[in-house]
Every structure is written in structure tokens, then in C-alpha cells.
Amino acid sequence: MGDRLTQLQDAVDQLAQQFVSSIHYINRHHSLQLLGPNDQIRDVKPEPGQEDVDPHAPETFKASQIELAQDLITKEQQIELLISILPGLDNSEQDQERNIKELEEELKAAEAQRQKAIKEKAEIMTKLDTVIRSIRRP
Template sequence: MAGREVDGALSLLLTQFIAALYYNERHHDLQKFSPNDKIPELKQDQPPEVDTLDPEQFKAGQLELARDLITKEQQIEYLISTLPGLDNSERDQLQMIRELEEELGAAEQQRQEALRERDEVLKRLDGLVRLIRRH
């Protein structure tokens, strides 16, 4: 079940990454990086490609998105840490499997012994019932 939670959290993290990229792409201010750069003029009926925000508002939005990304990443790390077997090497896991197989074998022997005892008790009980019917 924890694996599904990790998958869901990773999906949300990716969505948050996309939202952060979209926010930065959509709301940055238009600046020239070199004298040769040109900012295209928009036609009257053409929607702007960038909806420039006030610098403080833009930074506040970036900070909020960054905090959300960090929080989600920490949640994913926690979920991953709860997955079984992460602290065990492959050799340790194989050893655990062997030990569990031995325990299973011992439990199966106990079950077979219990079945034999049950059959013996049923035979004796059947003999007693027949003996009582005769009398």
C-alpha cells in the first residue's frame, strides 16, 4: 500500500513542478538580456504571452511554490523510508526468506502431526462409540 502512496505523491510532485514552471513562464517580467534582444509588439486582438506580476508578488508566488515542492519531497522521502526492506541488502533479504521457509516447514510438520493425532483420537472415539452401542 505504501508503494501506491509513493506513486500518488510522485504524481502530485510532478504536477507541482509543472505548475511552478508554468507560473515562472507566465508571470516573469519582460527583460532583455542583451542589446540585440527584442520584445515583440502585440496586436490589439492578440492575448499577451506573459502576464507580468509585481516583482514582490512574483517572488512571493515563487517562494510558496518552492515551499510546496520541498514539503512534497519530504513527504515522499518519509513514505519511501516506510517501505519494507530498504534497510536490508539482497543477501539479508534472501536469508530472511530462507528463515521464513524453515519456519513454514516446521509449522507444516506441526500441522501434519496434529492431523495424525486428530485421526488417532477419532479412531479411539469411534471405537468407544461402537463399544457403547454394543452394551
């Protein structure tokens, strides 16, 4: 899993994709209705690759709209959460500097452990090499 900014960017991209998908669904599955007495539904031949309107039943269409809206709201809330946990919003500059220093100390300790493990590995490899060279065939 990526860092918080990457997660935020992914969530915003997903929200944009959900908006596009929602608009596509509504555009594709709405029922053709007249909005006023002078309105007319034109009989337009779709261009190649363009889809016709395929109306869903009113109950199904309404339920789908509600589900799409809930999905958009959920994604927006996830984005709000990611934004709220970004560093710097509730942290002062001193808190951030202190956190950076703590992380630097942890990094130094981890590097010291790594160097110690490398040294132990080299010693063990040397011992193993000595043992292997000392073995004689019967």
C-alpha cells in the same frame, strides 16, 4: 488510504503536477525583461487558446516563487519519507520472512475467528427460526 507503493506513486504524480504548475505560473506571470543590449521583445500575436504574459509585481512574483519552491521541497521530503519506510531497505531477508510468517499466523487466527462467528450466527439463526415457528396466534 492505499499501501505505501500507491502512496509513493501518488506523491510522485503530485510532484510532477507541481513542477508543471510552477513552470506554468512562472511562464505566465514573469516580467518581460531584456537580458542583453541586443535583445528585443517581439510583438507576437498569440495563437487561439494561448495566453498572454500577465506580469505580477516583482515582490508578489518573488514571494510566489519562494512559495512554489517550498511546496516542491516539502513534497520531495514526503517522497523521501515514503521511500525510507518501504520494506526491504533496512530489513534483511530473514526479517522479511519472519514478518510474513507473523502476518500469516495473524491471518490464520483472524480466519478462525471469522469461522467461529459464522458458526455462531448459524446457530442463533436456527434458534431464532425455532422461536418464530413456535409462536402461535391467540
